[in-house]
Amino acid sequence: MSPSAEARPTNECPAAGPPTGSRPRPKAWQQALPWLITLVCFAYLYQRLAGAAAREGTDLASYLGAVFARVSWLRWLGLMIPYSAFFFLIDSLVVWRVVSWFNTPLRYSDILPIRGSSYILSILNEQVGKGAMGLYLNRRFGVPGWEVGSSMIFIMFCEFYYLLAWASAGYWLRGDDLPEVFSLIPWIGAAALAFLALWIAFFRGALFAGAQSPAAALRERPLFKSFREAPLARYLTIIVLRSPALLAAVVVYKQALGLFGVEAGYAQMLGYLPIIFFGAATPGPMRTVAITLWVILFPGNEGEMTTFGFVQHNFFIFFNAAIGLLFLRRANRELFGTNAHEATG
Numbered sequence: 001m002s003p004s005a006e007a008r009p010t011n012e013c014p015a016a017g018p019p020t021g022s023r024p025r026p027k028a029w030q031q032a033l034p035w036l037i038t039l040v041c042f043a044y045l046y047q048r049l050a051g052a053a054a055r056e057g058t059d060l061a062s063y064l065g066a067v068f069a070r071v072s073w074l075r076w077l078g079l080m081i082p083y084s085a086f087f088f089l090i091d092s093l094v095v096w097r098v099v100s101w102f103n104t105p106l107r108y109s110d111i112l113p114i115r116g117s118s119y120i121l122s123i124l125n126e127q128v129g130k131g132a133m134g135l136y137l138n139r140r141f142g143v144p145g146w147e148v149g150s151s152m153i154f155i156m157f158c159e160f161y162y163l164l165a166w167a168s169a170g171y172w173l174r175g176d177d178l179p180e181v182f183s184l185i186p187w188i189g190a191a192a193l194a195f196l197a198l199w200i201a202f203f204r205g206a207l208f209a210g211a212q213s214p215a216a217a218l219r220e221r222p223l224f225k226s227f228r229e230a231p232l233a234r235y236l237t238i239i240v241l242r243s244p245a246l247l248a249a250v251v252v253y254k255q256a257l258g259l260f261g262v263e264a265g266y267a268q269m270l271g272y273l274p275i276i277f278f279g280a281a282t283p284g285p286m287r288t289v290a291i292t293l294w295v296i297l298f299p300g301n302e303g304e305m306t307t308f309g310f311v312q313h314n315f316f317i318f319f320n321a322a323i324g325l326l327f328l329r330r331a332n333r334e335l336f337g338t339n340a341h342e343a344t345g
Helices: 028-056 060-070 073-102 108-122 126-141 145-177 180-203 214-219 222-229 232-259 266-280 285-297 302-336
Strands: none
Touching: 028 060, 028 285, 028 302, 060 302, 073 108, 073 145, 073 222, 073 232, 073 302, 108 126, 108 302, 126 145, 126 302, 145 180, 145 222, 145 232, 145 266, 180 214, 180 222, 180 232, 214 222, 232 266, 232 302, 266 285, 285 302
16 A cells, blocks of 8 residues: 555544653753753863963953864865755655654655654754654554654664664774773673663563563553564664764764864774764753763864864754755645645645
């Protein structure tokens, strides 16, 4: 059956997930944590930048202004715009592949509007963006909300292993050149592989196979549908599909870093970027953890690395949101229009 034939709006509350009233309000410390992380990072950056400005014999504003003035911003945009567009296509490919596996067959072009539009919400919170994709798939294709949630969790789970795999490759290539803390990567990788083996064995039924056991009841919940159906090959497929985006980032970030007057090798960037991308996923406004990691990993270039980290991560977020604006009208029509199910007919 074609995607357009299957597409149908649904108003069934059980399919869409639990009632809003059943969700507990986040605790005060959970709400405060992202801002606390941000304040700590800003305090660290200010201390490093103030010290660098003092060594140059100038004030902080003049010091950072001089860094901005030295960058060829047109050449920088020539690198970042194509990379951001390429990332969007790869990211949409991953979402399309997972949803087609576990939820409903659909065309790659069907994913582009909602994936692009969800980047707008991701400015505030990545999980809100994924929630918007879940609502879209529920209303347009009738996919139960819990099962869409399962697919989104599967994507995030695979992303962790994708970043860890490339971080391990970078450590293997240039481990001697990396800060000492990176020596934890092989240990984290070994533990993660052991966990993955147990995880797959459990959800595929090789562990706790008894139909009446509490573990079996947990396994059968709709939220874990994707994991029940996913053999190892599907985890590996998602890692492979995402990898061109990381390899492109290594090339783009290495070239962009040179525009800021800081040289780095491709292998060195391959070791750093997955860790920094981990930092970008840490809760907090403006990806301050990722910016701080650039300063830590390239000591002696505080102004250049603060500027580089800030513009790289925030341009990427906002340019992806701009891509989303191109699709927003279509996504709204298909999500809220009365004839959304005819959009692909």
